[in-house]
Structures are given as structure tokens and as C-alpha cells.
Amino acid sequence: MGTRRTRRARGRAGRRAAVWGGAAALALPLVRPGGRVAGGGLCRTAPRDHHQRQVEQFLGRPVDGRQSAADCTAVRAFQTKHAISPAQGYAGPLTWQVMSTMLAQRAAGSTPNRAGDCPVNRGRIACVDLTRQLSWIQDGAALKYGPVPVRTGKDGTETRTGPKKIYHRSIDHWSTLYNVSMPYAQFFDGGIAFHSTTKSMWNPPGSGGCVNMRPADARAYWNLLAKGEDVYVYGRKPGT
Incomplete structure (x- = not known):
């Protein structure tokens, strides 16, 4: 009797733990590979993009063609400043188009x-x-x-x-x-x-x-x- 009660109690405790564990998992932000939070304040992982090196050079970042957390923060700050939406934090075609226009303007002197x-x-x-x-x-x-x-x-x-x-x-x-x-x-x-x-x-x-x-x-x-x-x-x- 005592053994059956113990097993039932353990079963209920296990089910409660599973429910709370599931709720906690739903409450946590979705994390992409590399530890970046999707849709949150951190930067989104950049896809392969041929503009990465040019954007790094434009922003005065180390030019290696690979998006770092610091690269992402710098790109997002640029996008936010000029209301480029969405401010994803990586070098998409629209962001590079804006930067290219700026470079052409500077060259006009x-x-x-x-x-x-x-x-x-x-x-x-x-x-x-x-x-x-x-x-x-x-x-x-x-x-x-x-x-x-x-x-x-x-x-x-x-x-x-x-x-x-x-x-x-x-x-x-x-x-x-x-x-x-x-x-x-x-x-x-x-x-x-x-x-x-x-x-x-x-x-x-x-x-x-x-x-x-x-x-x-x-x-x-x-x-x-x-x-x-x-x-x-x-x-x-x-x-x-």
C-alpha cells in the first residue's frame, strides 16, 4: 500500500516537473546557433553574404568576411540610425546599397x-x-x-x-x-x-x-x- 502510494506520488511529481519544465522552456527565448537570441536584443546570425567584407571596411571593423558580435552590433547601430528596417545586424543588400551611396557622395568631394x-x-x-x-x-x-x-x-x-x-x-x-x-x-x-x-x-x-x-x-x-x-x-x- 505504502509502496503504491509512493509510486503514485512520484508519478504526480514527475508529471508536475514535466509541465513546469515545458512552461519554462516556452518562456525562454529561442536561441539560434552561436548563442544569439532570435528576435531579441542580441544580433541575428548572418547568412553568407558577399557584402560582409565591404561593410566591415566601411564601418572600420577588422576585415575578415566573418560576422562577429562586434560587427553585428556596429551594423545594427548603423541600421537603427538611418531607420533601415529590419535592423537585423548583418550586411544585407539594402544596408550595403545605403553605404555605397554614402561612398559615392564622399567621392564627389x-x-x-x-x-x-x-x-x-x-x-x-x-x-x-x-x-x-x-x-x-x-x-x-x-x-x-x-x-x-x-x-x-x-x-x-x-x-x-x-x-x-x-x-x-x-x-x-x-x-x-x-x-x-x-x-x-x-x-x-x-x-x-x-x-x-x-x-x-x-x-x-x-x-x-x-x-x-x-x-x-x-x-x-x-x-x-x-x-x-x-x-x-x-x-x-x-x-x-
């Missing part, structure tokens, strides 16, 4: 029109290079402002190319289409305008067509340009 793509023989003109996501103001051979990074239209709402002219200016403009503020708005093509934004210039996928600028740059454009001035948009934004 103080001679953004070296190739002569923007026609600067007509007096003051605001140039917009969609390929490098750069803009600058030039007067003949003289560079008046920039080059500065810009954020142009995304796939489906691309900033239209060609020669334009500023036809309307509104320093405290409010967009009734997008229900957002557009400070220092200078319209040059339908509803497309230069204007200030608080978003990162490297935040994908892009704008609704406008040429977004950092506040200081939009203010400088406001002071340097006027109604009737020329704008020239050329190139093609990466990803469009």
Missing part, C-alpha cells in the same frame, strides 16, 4: 559636377543627381553651396528628371496630401519641391517625390535660390 552632367552654363542652377543622391548650387564654374546629401522619390514616386524652374516658394508649407510639415518648400515640378525633413537622408526607401533635405541645407537653399531659378534633375536613384 568639392567637384560634384566633374562629369559635366548638370548644365551650369546658364547662370545659377540647383543640380540634383539622383544616382548619388546629391544636390548642389552652382553659378557657372563656381560652386555656391554643397554638395549635400538628399533623399529623393522612392520606387513608384520617383523624382522626375529634366530641366525645371522654381515656380512657388512657401517657407512654412503644410502638405495637405501627406499631412506633414514641409519647411522651406521650393516647388519646381508639380508637387515636387526642395524642403526640410527630420528624417535621415539615407532612410530608405525614399520620399513621395520631393527632394528632402536636412534643415540647415534647406534653409541655405531658401536663401540662395528664388522664384524662376533653374533646377536640373538627372540620373536614377538606386532601387528605382
Whole structure:
């Protein structure tokens, strides 16, 4: 009798332990190989990606083509800063595209029109290079402002190319289409305008067509340009 009771008690205890053990297992985060937590604060294990070495070099990390925990943290910080989603912590194609654009912008230096793509023989003109996501103001051979990074239209709402002219200016403009503020708005093509934004210039996928600028740059454009001035948009934004 006592033996049967003991066996039953042990059985109940074992079942309780199994239930609690299962509940505890469900409560624990899912851990991927290498000890990284899926969907948590730690970094996700990177798949094989041919951009790893380039990204390591861009971020000033040791270049070995293998994602370390420190690499992952650095990539995630970059993605978070520029609202690249999801911030997975590894070098995917979109992250490398953003970094490549930054490298092209740096290479422009103080001679953004070296190739002569923007026609600067007509007096003051605001140039917009969609390929490098750069803009600058030039007067003949003289560079008046920039080059500065810009954020142009995304796939489906691309900033239209060609020669334009500023036809309307509104320093405290409010967009009734997008229900957002557009400070220092200078319209040059339908509803497309230069204007200030608080978003990162490297935040994908892009704008609704406008040429977004950092506040200081939009203010400088406001002071340097006027109604009737020329704008020239050329190139093609990466990803469009």
C-alpha cells in the first residue's frame, strides 16, 4: 500500500516537473546557433553574404568576411540610425546599397559636377543627381553651396528628371496630401519641391517625390535660390 502510494506520488511529481519544465522552456527565448537570441536584443546570425567584407571596411571593423558580435552590433547601430528596417545586424543588400551611396557622395568631394552632367552654363542652377543622391548650387564654374546629401522619390514616386524652374516658394508649407510639415518648400515640378525633413537622408526607401533635405541645407537653399531659378534633375536613384 505504502509502496503504491509512493509510486503514485512520484508519478504526480514527475508529471508536475514535466509541465513546469515545458512552461519554462516556452518562456525562454529561442536561441539560434552561436548563442544569439532570435528576435531579441542580441544580433541575428548572418547568412553568407558577399557584402560582409565591404561593410566591415566601411564601418572600420577588422576585415575578415566573418560576422562577429562586434560587427553585428556596429551594423545594427548603423541600421537603427538611418531607420533601415529590419535592423537585423548583418550586411544585407539594402544596408550595403545605403553605404555605397554614402561612398559615392564622399567621392564627389568639392567637384560634384566633374562629369559635366548638370548644365551650369546658364547662370545659377540647383543640380540634383539622383544616382548619388546629391544636390548642389552652382553659378557657372563656381560652386555656391554643397554638395549635400538628399533623399529623393522612392520606387513608384520617383523624382522626375529634366530641366525645371522654381515656380512657388512657401517657407512654412503644410502638405495637405501627406499631412506633414514641409519647411522651406521650393516647388519646381508639380508637387515636387526642395524642403526640410527630420528624417535621415539615407532612410530608405525614399520620399513621395520631393527632394528632402536636412534643415540647415534647406534653409541655405531658401536663401540662395528664388522664384524662376533653374533646377536640373538627372540620373536614377538606386532601387528605382
